[in-house]
Amino acid sequence: MTQQKYQPIYEALKAGNNPDERLWEELISHCRCEVRRRIEHYNFAFLANEDDIDRIVHDFVYALAKSINLYDPERATLKTYVNGIIDNMVKNAVKEFNKRKRDKSIEILEYCTVVEGKEDPERQFLIKEEIEELYGIIRQLTSQQYDVVKLRLIDGLSVEETALLLGASTKIVSNRLNKAIERINILKERNNKSIKFKHNN
The missing domain is CATH 1.10.1740 (Rna Polymerase Sigma Factor; Chain: A)
Structure with a gap:
């Protein structure tokens, strides 16, 4: 035929x-x-x-x-x-698999937060504070950087899988991730300085 x-x-x-x-x-x-x-x-x-x-x-x-x-x-x-x-x-x-995995990860994270802080409310508060700080930093990334960080670091996809989903080359994905990590480190450093300044005053 x-x-x-x-x-x-x-x-x-x-x-x-x-x-x-x-x-x-x-x-x-x-x-x-x-x-x-x-x-x-x-x-x-x-x-x-x-x-x-x-x-x-x-x-x-x-x-x-x-x-x-x-x-x-x-x-x-x-x-x-x-x-x-x-x-x-x-x-x-x-995408559906990653969404299910992400939702499950959030459930596990929330469970661990409750369990770890079950007998220690202060510990539970610190864990939640760390999570909120991290997500606050991630939200300051560009949309392209955020997509790469989410797929590579949060969802745990390989460079090849991330490139396929984003319609980009593996080189571009690696470059975006490197820039995103640099940006996260800068924002974390600024955030830590801001916290220290508040504590000193």
């Missing part, structure tokens, strides 16, 4: 009909293989389980049906269009 083998699926969906079952199953199989290939290529091992892959494939089916009217057969084959959707599905799955 040629690269246009999935074109009948587009024609059927466009007309509001069910596509050929055999061809549809072949497309779903292609989607599943492409999802696995991208997970392996980008080293997203945390998505390499059947539940997450099934969810991505399910989202793909919905996304294809929803966006079929945007597809232009004159500009690309349906297979190329489909691969673009799969790319977005995998990236969205990574």
Whole structure:
């Protein structure tokens, strides 16, 4: 078959009909293989389980049906269009995973704060104060610096994963992170001096 083998699926969906079952199953199989290939290529091992892959494939089916009217057969084959959707599905799955991980991290952090300060209210207050100070400093970064710090240092992604999500090169990601760390150190030093000045007065 040629690269246009999935074109009948587009024609059927466009007309509001069910596509050929055999061809549809072949497309779903292609989607599943492409999802696995991208997970392996980008080293997203945390998505390499059947539940997450099934969810991505399910989202793909919905996304294809929803966006079929945007597809232009004159500009690309349906297979190329489909691969673009799969790319977005995998990236969205990574974002969702990171959000779940971030939310869980916050829960753990809050739990640790309560546990560590359970018998020592002063200790609990100091932990919360340190956290608030750090987030106050991070909020003073540029949006680009903040994104890199969040993905690399808070969410724990690799340079390659961060570059993929931000649509930047690994070199740019590393440069932004270095500048962000320099900025954080400067802000921490200023903040410490400000605290000392207040205490001395």
